[in-house]
Amino acid sequence: MADKTKKKQANVKNEPKASLPPSGFRIIMHEIVKDKVALVAFGLIVLILILTFGGSLFLNKDQVTEINIIDSYMGWGQGGHLLGTDDGGRDIFKLLLMGGRNSIMIGLSVTAIIEVTGLIVGLVSGYYGGIVDAIIMRIVDFIQILPQMPIIIVLVTVIPHYNAVTLVLLISMFGWTTTARYFRSFILSQRGRDYVLASKTSGSSNLKIMFREVLPNITSMIIIDVVLMVAGNIGIETALSFLGYGLPITTPSLGTLIGFADDPVNVINRPWLWLPATIMLLIISLSINYVGRALQRAGDARQREN
Amino acid sequence: MEKQSDLLLDIQHLHTAYRLQGKFYDAADDVNITLKRDKILAIVGESGCGKSTIASSIIGLYDHKNTKVTGDILYNELNLVGLNESLFNKVRGDKIGMIFQDPLASLNPLMRVGDQVAETLYYHTNMDEAARHARVIELFNQVGMPKPEEMYLMYPHELSGGLRQRVVVAMAIACKPEVIIADEPTTALDVTIQAQILDLLEDIQKQIHSGIILITHDLGVVAETADEVAVMYAGQIVERADVKTIFEHPLHPYTRSLLNSMPQSDDDDEDLHVIHGTVPSLKNMPRTGDRFAARIPWIPESAHEANPVIHEVEPGHFVRCTCWKTFHFENEEAVSGE
Amino acid sequence: MGKEIIQIKDLKIHYPIRSGFWNRITDYVRAVDGVNFSINEGETYGLIGESGSGKSTTGKAIVGVEKVTSGQILYKGVDITKASNRKRLNYNKDVQMIFQDSMSSMNPRKRIEDIIAEPIRNFENLTTDQERDRVQELLDIVGMPSDAIYKFPHEFSGGQRQRIGVARAVATNPKLIVADEPTSALDLSVQAQVLNFMKHIQQQYNIAYLFISHDLGVVKHMSENLAIMHRGRLVELGSREEIYKHPIHIYTKRLLSAIPQVDVENRDAHKLQREKVEKEFEENQSKWYDKDGRVFPLQEVAPNHFVAIPKDEVQDAISEEEKERD
């Protein structure tokens, strides 16, 4: 009998894995490829990533942000500046590449912090429930009643060295609560499922159930959430920039560029300052959103299957 | 009662196809059934056989873009197939009532249950509001709801499963329809409640003299309530007869297998009969030959008709294919002939 | 009759209801409210009752995933309502569960191999190869093809999945399996398949089942002894023959009369009978339930037949029973 099973195994092993999990990267790619719009969007994202991250490799930050007042406020294509220059004679195109990269990095970092914190908190809160949940949710409640924008503005003026890192931390400080809530509700629905009970009766520990059983089941939720959140977070400093609490120009970002639009003169007479960044932000957001939707559909389809 | 109007529904050559990835597949394939006044016609079969498909085809509630219905569904000489929506709306709820499986899901959570029943009256009668209210109360009494006045004001979530289903029944019978279609009306309910609802349906039928199509997969329910039975398999009716015949002289192998797999025999140490395999999915359904053949592999292919058709073996007893003649259970000896 | 494998003593599980100004606990849902019974080695013990009567809660308490309010569950003489005892005994190696909804009871992200191996990994120290052999063997036992090992739950039909669920439950050679409505989501023909498997495995490994169901036909088919639950308590308990042939408690009678019978000839008679019982049930609440609507404690009316009736009516019941028996 043992021999027989061994043989069977061998066969099984060689079998093409036609029935891969209905999850993970494969289904995502599948879903994206299936949806033409999403495919285009995905292509755009890749293109922008290559441009910004690749392009930035060839740029020197000090050089890009160096002032050259002779060149200030050049229009499109003037003086060899494809997209003109800003108030300090800096090349908008280069700023755009660097700024795009920085903003994407900011968006990613904020998302990463928010997601990880939110996920862990949500997981613990939702899984254990009871008093742990009650305490955590009270804290979350409290943070959520805080008027975010005002407090961020106050903190921006308070902290001594304001830069991309502090910005990321400030924004993340509030953001995680929503994510925690979101994941908690998923966990709550998962917790009631019988497979958790089954794991318990199989003698698995809580930690193991939490991370090895429950977590993989909300991966598609996580992926979707992450994707959509990145889209929202890339432009997150624009509002602050507009209100005058953005990053310094030595840290180029889409926000600092779009922030030029806080002045009607720039809006009307110097569109090259803010328009490219706005369009880039628009493209990034739209693309990510479309991809996100495609993922959501994938996720929903799987949800239905369940 | 006039004789001719005893035939309420006459379904002829019904084909209902769903679009899957651009192609249409028949989920109901050449279905012929009739429903008579004062009769309960049960449609039984495993999950996915196409029972609900028939129901939704009759009442015209399907996604018109992705569903194709052909054939005739004659209701008093009115062909419901392809009937325009506004005309159909006059029939639905008035002449044909429908009861669904999950009473919670099939009630609007934001409306008082009384109003939901009254809504039917609003569209099919000339009653004023007071009259409608009175009629709803009457209906609630009729379906055995305690304190109907109070119940009128309740929301679905405030009622127990049994009461909800009574509301749904009240809704279906509000206009005294001639045809009631009940798609698994008791699957979501407890046995005791199930018994009550089934008894209720019978009582109602006696009062308003309608014909009922009862869709279920519970043979016990069929035996307790139906007058006529249609057994469905893979989109086709495989056997049709009055209830007694079906339970006492079932012919089609599928009917016989189903009956055998019921855990009811007293010799409980014996294994229950198991039907090999599963109902094929819509896409994989064989379109030629005997669709059930795959599940009784020990019966030689020659025993099946090449293109099985319905035979009337006795008056009122219809069986598809002739394989029943040589059919025997796997572990039995082959009984030659019948 | 074999040895008792598990004893449930005065089991109570109450869920708090919060309300009022301070959101204090104002009342309890008495999901299980004083239940006593015991299961013998290798037997199938049926637990029947209407929805919400506390069957699942009882079952979950027995496998140790539900917090018990009071009472004891004795396994090998040890009260396993305490987590530490369960751990010490490796309790879940011996007591396993089969769930109603096979889909939801399997992690959709895990392959069948990992699903079945989970209890093995937790309770036994096997090498990867041994483990795989064991999984293969289990799949063999439940009649699944061996390539199933690499598939995911959604790739199987409901009946197949339920068989996998059985495989997982028997993976550690348990002594007792709580089967909570294992077939009520299945079609008739598929149900037959699963029930057959359960029986075979029981015979093979001498497993005891607590078989929870509201389908009396199935319970009758499966179990030797059974208990009928109502409002968190047991109303009647005894051998299958006793209960089906000589039900005493009105609730049992009501339940039995509600089962659809495949007996077309006598269906009108059934209906009359059903209506009679129903009427009796409606009208004689006070006879069968105490003033709070609670079920009375069980009294023995015959060997291996207990009914929840007031003490002073035991005699009547016994004589009535005997009369019926004649």
Add this chain to the structure above:
Amino acid sequence: QSSNTSKNDNSGAKEASKFPAETPKKATKQGGTINVALETDTPFTGIFENGLSTDNYDSQVMQFGNESLFDVTDSYKITSNGPATFKLDKNAKTITITIKKGVKWSDGKQVVAKDLEYPYEVVANKAAKSQRYTGSLANIVGMEEYHEGKAKTISGLKLPDGENGRTMVIHFKRMTPGMTQSGNGYFLEWADPYHYMKDVPFSKLEGSDQVRKSPIFFGPYKVSKIVRGQSVTWVPNKYYWRGKPKLDKIVISVISTKSATQAVKSHKFDIADVVNSQWNQVKSTKGVDFVANIPLSYSYLAFKVGKFDKNKHKNVMNPNAKMNNKALRQAMAYAMNIDEVNSHYNHGLSFRVKTLIPQQFGDFYDSSLKGFPQNLKKANELLDKAGYKKKGTYRVQPNGKPLTIHLAAMSGGINAEAIMQNYIQQWKKVGLNVKLTGDRLMEFNSFYDKVENDDPSIDAYVAAWSLSSEPSQNDLYGEDAPFNMARFVTPENTKLIKDMDSEKSFDRAYRTEVFHKWQKYMNDQAFVVPMNNNYGITAVNSKLTGYSTKPSKGNSVWFNVGFAK
């Protein structure tokens, strides 16, 4: 690059003439309504009393009715042509102010002596919480006693003809040469309607309707409607002493500074200020006249060389301060390309200021000084000589320690950041490592909080002054002046500043000499390096006439403004 320096050598002030200070003179007709833009990003406060108002915008809103007691010459010398006459008696240490007959409040009541005295009581009374009480005012006899609450009245204010007379005599402890200049701070230049305000306790004054909702003035227009923080409508004051104002109505309303350019271009306003950096966008606008003035202000770079000793209430210089090296300071000054920046960003509407005394002060201004035109070579030489050796890109201190200069600057106009980064690059060119404090421009409050409190994270800062029309420098750079935020104290400076306000300086020639000396000294020491001043350009509907920015016309401008025939 230094070629620019010689080219821009002509005095900035000369360029002032490229804009007129007045609109063309035309015959005026009666009637018409004008809209005046008040460009601010915050609503105006609406305290319409000169002693309590702290908001510059309030005075702009009030200007149509709030006439000063005195007219002045174009160099801010007080004359007797205005509503009141002015007489200074150096020996008797008095100033006599007499209000002219017929100068009436807009309710028709004559302005009387009590109305001249009352503002002092408001400013000096602690309950009124005025920010305007100063050491200079304490120079009036009896003022301190009144301020401390020891006296019920201010003994140095005498009303020889009684409260309802028209004359007030002010007795001073000490006379200073600046007293003849408007804005000297030793006495107040406005009147309050005592009869109208007397019933309001001082503590309630700033919130009272008399001050907030329906203030009265004796100027050409009177308030007809106030929308709090947003707009004020003025209509003619029929009792106005100079005659009948020309316009039927003046509406001044707030618009955001960001909208200034649009406000000009869209002709929604008849009078609106131009934002200099946006000059190119508005300069070709049709139908408006641009008039300009040069405000009394300048921006500067200052070096922190000491601390303010709160106990002694004195500035104390730290000889070891990083910036306490003349050569370093001068080098930094020479390294800046101010002219270049001005021509690029402000279209010639800003000009480099060469000394700390603005040109508007006439001969007090030392036109021989050149300030610090960009000269990188000189800067390098100075540093080399002073021992700041180059190690890599940057220079180190003479003692061999690395040198990083922390510069504080305020955020502000849209080009502020670029300009600052530009200077930092200039300094880098001469090997100086200059970093922004906190890595970014600071917003106003953080900036002054740090600068005023001598925060160690600041070695140098760029700020701006707005000056009083009296040129004394004591309050700005004196030894005990808290506003001397560079905290430099040298005997020479102290002496010169004392001299400016001394008895001797009543002799204008002497005072001129002192000012010249002080400017030279400051130019050499470079504790404070003057940078820029800007034109204040106003776009005026060309249908209007009579508008002027000349100091001499200031007090009667709204009487004169009207539509051309």
Add this chain to the structure above:
Amino acid sequence: MWKTVLRRLLIMIPQLIILSLLVFLLAKMMPGDPFTGSINPNTDPKQIEALKRAAGLFDPWYIQYGRWVGNLFHGDLGTSYIQHVAVTSLIADRAANTFWLSLLTTILTYSIAIPLGITAGRHQDEWQDTAVQIFNYITFAIPGFVFYILGIWLFGFTLGWFPISGSVSANASGFFGVLGSRLYHMILPAILYALITTTGTVQYLRTGIVDNKVEDYVRTARSKGVPESVVFNKHILRNSLLPIAAFLGNTITGLLGGSMMIEMVFSYPGMGKLFLDSIAQRDYSTLTALILIFGILTLIGNLLSDIIMSIIDPRIRIQ
């Protein structure tokens, strides 16, 4: 239900105490004070210091906090250092402006969003849906202020259709004159603001409709012979509006605090603008009061949302 509301209100108290402390400390942490930078020829630093002392700015923070809280109980939020009026009156003024603007915005938001959401949901995956989605994505992705500035430039300055600043014109007189003028000043900002805020509503509504369309109760309604339009409006739409209603409370209060940008662009004297000004001017008393109010608004918004939900959705009991 009132009991529950009362309880919820009581629970708010400790939250508010923590909030107030936090806010107070934050404000104190900010560099500078209302007198910072009062550097002009007319002021004397000594007098400024005396005023600061009189204002209690040199006291330790807990004393200042204590004083502040003490006054709070008398309904006194202090006096604005900058505007020199009681903070309550200042805020009342601004709150009224913001309230009306928010109200108009809300009305406009819903009158734009609901038809769009319905169209998109009803014609799921058809061109109407795509069009709405594109509009939605664009308003979502473009920062609001770019919209506002373009709007004020086009409709305010260039075309001159709408006023470009303030909340009421100086010329307005009479009750209807003032009312009209106020409305006129609000229209453009409200429309622009509404366009930006529709995104969420449209999305929720669309999803709601798409989900509800396939619910069983809809099938039931159809089986009763209810005409399609009624099925849609009475059954599907009402259920789909639930999530929007759930946010109604938060939306209104959120707009009250969240209108900073639009108020800034339009120099509209509302709460958001007041807040930004107070930060810039270090008007602590106003600042603390405002943040506290924003916090309270959020709390009330949540409560309101819950109450609204419990009213329109019988399944929900608030607790």
